[in-house]
Amino acid sequence: MSGELLINNVRISIKVSSISGDINVTESYGTAYIESIQGDTSIIGNFEDVKLRTVTGDIWADITEIDNVSTNNIAGDTKLSGSLKKDAQVKMTSVKGDLHYEASGILNAKCEVLSQFGGEIVNNLTTDLPNTSHMQQQQLHFVSGNGLGTLVMKTINGTAIINRAL
Template sequence: MGSLRNYLLLLLLITALPSAAGERVDESMSLGSITHVTIENLRGEVTVIGNNGDTVSVSGELDDKAEGLTFEKSGSRIIIKVEIPNNSHNSWGADGSELTIEMPKHVRVSFKGVSSNINISHFTHGSEIQTVSGDISAKDLMQQIELATVSGNIESKNLSGKLRLSSVSGDIHDRNSTGRAHFKTVSGNLSSSSSANEISANSVSGDIELKLGKVDELIVSTVSGEFESQLSLNENGLVKMSSVSGDLTVDFTNDVQASFNLKTNAGGNIVNRLTSAKATRAKYGPSSKLSFDTGNASGSVRASTVSGRIEVK
């Protein structure tokens, strides 16, 4: 009877233990003439690093539920994919993959994940990163760059080229970007310290804060989010802003030379700290408008809101 009791206790202990850790991997292959590497990982943490070598390497630990790793050449690309059975996609308590992938920095990288965080750095020929609930950390990337997540946050630094950063409910924090930048959020907040000369930013309820350099074009739209920006408007430059109830504020760091046309439609307020010109109320209805010029008026500043506040200074 005692041996049976001991056997049952041992069986109970074994079934209570957590599942074994995922498989260890350490593989590499020569790049050859390949120019594009695609990576897929359902969950976990993936670090992708560009270097001056000529091989692609994968090391770390696979997802607990992984059947294995696909690491192969297919046509003009190398495919790296953590293979997860369809019935394991929502496995509660499973540990995701922890992988480090290194490759030549001139490779174009594509990444897809679900609840997978991605850290990517030092690539010169474009990066396309998509994840659902994971965070994205990106630095020192060039050319065509797309970073997209649904509920994750985006942290970026030293991006240059044509940039597209988007998150639905997560925040975007961008530093030291250059080139042309497009930012998009729904309820997440956006902050950027950028030298990009063409910028567009869209938000629904998230706040937008931009610290910019010399700008040729800035286009901003928000529904209820607040918008604040510092910038130097170049000759013949354009600033165009719109909101429903969100406030719009621009602080010009140069002696701005532009024509200004500012308008509210339903009781909003216009504050002009550049000249002595004052907004005028419509004879009928709650709208107001203000038009004035500074300097040679070569640039253009347009702003409209339904019920928000517009301030230029």
């Protein structure tokens, strides 16, 4: 509670939670389950499976060496960056925060992006445009590169942004 957690060089499994403190994981391997209430979370490493959950905190992850990542954020922003590994699964969800994915190189994935109730989709990666339906819901489905991975971004009332790293 109320303190920053620094986790470095863990080689099997990480399972940690915090109230009102940031969690930073670096140079670690295996699996990770991290949850935080009122704290930011960041992770870098070579992971098979990562689950990140926050309430009123931001999430940041370099997904270059992650096979499967799932984020759930209630009222903070989520930013994932890096290139998707072959057959990687990335799922980002948010209630009120923004979702950002910044692709390094070519994004090789089937992409599904959904924003409901006044949220917005910004696709700066391809020329594909979102469809707007009833109640201001926006949807965007496209395949980028060879389509071997999966990128899913769903937000209730936030913006979903896909960019290419500069």
